[in-house]
Amino acid sequence: MKLYQAGMLLVAVCFLLMVGGCASDAPKGGSEEVTVFAAASLQDAFGELAKGMQVVPTYNFAGSQSLAAQLSQGARADVYASADDKNMQSAIEAGSVVSDTQQVFATNRLVVVTAPGSHISSLSDLAKPGVKLVLAGPSVPAGNYSLQALGKLAASGEYGGDFADRVQANVVSRENNVRQALAKVELGEADGGIVYGTDAKSSGKPIGTIEIPDKYNVAARYYIAPVKGASHPEAADKFIRYVLSEAGQKILSRYGFGPAK
Amino acid sequence: MPPGLRGVAARLLFALLVAVGLAFLTLPVLALLLRVPISALGSYITRPIVRDALLLSLLTTLVSLGLMLLFGTPTAYLLARRRFPGKRLVETLVEIPLVLPPAVAGVALLLAFGRRGLFGPLIEGAGFDIAFSTAAVVLAQTFVAAPFYVKAARSAFQAVPRDLVDAASTDGAHAGERFRYVLLPLAMPGIVGGAVMAWARSLGEFGATILFAGNFEGRTQTMPLAIYTTLESDLDAAIVISGILVVASFGLLITFRLLSGRQLDVVGLGE
Numbered sequence: 001m002k003l004y005q006a007g008m009l010l011v012a013v014c015f016l017l018m019v020g021g022c023a024s025d026a027p028k029g030g031s032e033e034v035t036v037f038a039a040a041s042l043q044d045a046f047g048e049l050a051k052g053m054q055v056v057p058t059y060n061f062a063g064s065q066s067l068a069a070q071l072s073q074g075a076r077a078d079v080y081a082s083a084d085d086k087n088m089q090s091a092i093e094a095g096s097v098v099s100d101t102q103q104v105f106a107t108n109r110l111v112v113v114t115a116p117g118s119h120i121s122s123l124s125d126l127a128k129p130g131v132k133l134v135l136a137g138p139s140v141p142a143g144n145y146s147l148q149a150l151g152k153l154a155a156s157g158e159y160g161g162d163f164a165d166r167v168q169a170n171v172v173s174r175e176n177n178v179r180q181a182l183a184k185v186e187l188g189e190a191d192g193g194i195v196y197g198t199d200a201k202s203s204g205k206p207i208g209t210i211e212i213p214d215k216y217n218v219a220a221r222y223y224i225a226p227v228k229g230a231s232h233p234e235a236a237d238k239f240i241r242y243v244l245s246e247a248g249q250k251i252l253s254r255y256g257f258g259p260a261k
Numbered sequence: 262m263p264p265g266l267r268g269v270a271a272r273l274l275f276a277l278l279v280a281v282g283l284a285f286l287t288l289p290v291l292a293l294l295l296r297v298p299i300s301a302l303g304s305y306i307t308r309p310i311v312r313d314a315l316l317l318s319l320l321t322t323l324v325s326l327g328l329m330l331l332f333g334t335p336t337a338y339l340l341a342r343r344r345f346p347g348k349r350l351v352e353t354l355v356e357i358p359l360v361l362p363p364a365v366a367g368v369a370l371l372l373a374f375g376r377r378g379l380f381g382p383l384i385e386g387a388g389f390d391i392a393f394s395t396a397a398v399v400l401a402q403t404f405v406a407a408p409f410y411v412k413a414a415r416s417a418f419q420a421v422p423r424d425l426v427d428a429a430s431t432d433g434a435h436a437g438e439r440f441r442y443v444l445l446p447l448a449m450p451g452i453v454g455g456a457v458m459a460w461a462r463s464l465g466e467f468g469a470t471i472l473f474a475g476n477f478e479g480r481t482q483t484m485p486l487a488i489y490t491t492l493e494s495d496l497d498a499a500i501v502i503s504g505i506l507v508v509a510s511f512g513l514l515i516t517f518r519l520l521s522g523r524q525l526d527v528v529g530l531g532e
Contacts, residue, residue: 063493065493065494066493068493069492069493069494069496132392132393134393134475137476137490139493139494171477172392172393172475172477172480173393173475173476173477173481174476174477174478175475175476176476176489176490176493184475187371187375187377188375188376188377189371189375189376189377189392189393189475190392190393
């Protein structure tokens with residue numbers, strides 16, 4: 001019983017230490033807070049952005065379609081950053097965002113990522129029987145873009161007219177955001193997947209990357225907008241201005257995003 | 262305050278606490294059922310994403326249940342009727358998945374049975390491929406739900422009075438016969454009750470499944486995963502699937518209540 005009590009004490013102390021450790025990272029008092037719902041692919045770049053701005057952002061990263069759904073169900077947020085126009089439009093239709101307040105702040109493109117030791121060395125290998133691929137789901141921006149790119153590759157005739165179908169037949173999971181797709185490749189559970197160039201770049205794992213030529217690639221356009229009825233409209237405005245500022249754009253480009261033309 | 266009035270106030274407060282507690286537990290389910298589009302129910306159920314999830318959930322939970330019965334019953338019997346060194350350890354090990362967050366279970370399964378996991382090469386060498394397959398769904402469900410069954414079956418075996426078994430022994434029944442004709446029938450209501458609860462748990466399995474088995478319609482997308490996916494694109498479909506799960510879970514709960522009431526009656530200790 002003594003041993004048991006000592007064990008419990010140890011657990012309690014560890015817990016307190018962990019809580020204490022977190023608390024010391026908490027934002028300094030007095031700064032303005034802003035709640036930002038952002039596409040999963042922005043995770044690393046936005047994390048870095050937070051360090052340079054005057055407001056203190058609290059992030060909710062998920063698939064843009066998840067975030068739009070959460071906003072339409074009344075989730076409280078100040079800023080919405082979507083990885084495509086489609087989900088920004090559905091947020092506008094749902095009344096979460098005021099029309100014409102959205103702005104493009106970054107662009108991105110797709111790449112194929114491969115697990116360490118996989119047998120995928122070219123785009124045509126994606127259609128080889130037995131290959132396991134993970135994509136983002138069709139309602140996720142990255143998944144929707146992937147379908148467009150596969151369609152273009154098939155239409156080119158270079159890979160065979162049924163290329164898209166053969167690739168689809170190899171898909172074993174449709175994840176709810178692009179980072180989950182990347183994670184399954186990093187873990188080696190899947191042989192390959194289609195993600196953003198920025199995801200591949202920020203991955204610390206020894207994954208392979210295969211470029212998709214520009215003529216088949218898609219230009220993913222990221223939109224940002226203040227959320228209607230935000231509780232911190234001024235902080236939201238500051239956040240968005242910083243993202244679009246020279247300093248913000250520099251950070252985004254360092255993470256591999258293209259400029260907001 | 263006069264003592265009589267104080268009694269009334271205490272009783273009122275008591276009633277209020279219970280009423281708020283009950284309302285909190287029942288209102289969300291009611292709110293869900295009220296939103297189910299009854300008139301269009303047929304058209305939703307025949308939709309591929311809903312239909313596939315229904316069939317897959319039914320298939321996988323039945324297989325999981327079979328595995329739990331096959332491996333869990335001997336374990337439950339052992340824990341209930343035998344003394345051996347390290348028994349407390351075995352008991353704790355069996356109950357680990359009970360306290361483990363399902364997401365942790367998913368990661369653990371991935372690192373054990375995934376392609377790059379501890380046993381991945383072994384499994385692949387044997388010609389099996391678990392990653393992203395329906396088998397992965399079954400493993401996730403069995404992992405999280407089996408402790409519910411083992412715990413219940415163990416209590417059921419334990420509740421059978423020792424003198425009944427001893428009497429059978431005196432009458433010349435050997436171990437196998439004692440199990441088959443005395444222990445098992447007497448423990449049956451409790452065993453079935455445990456199986457029902459484990460079934461309900463595996464039906465609701467989400468975290469371990471989405472991490473370990475992925476999300477693919479007709480192959481690994483069970484009803485909870487289909488709810489998660491449709492919630493973002495088709496709220497009504499998500500509500501329909503949720504409604505079906507509410508009805509199914511409620512049915513399982515009633516079955517369990519009926520059965521667990523019977524256990525004591527069978528042994529002659531009820532009422």
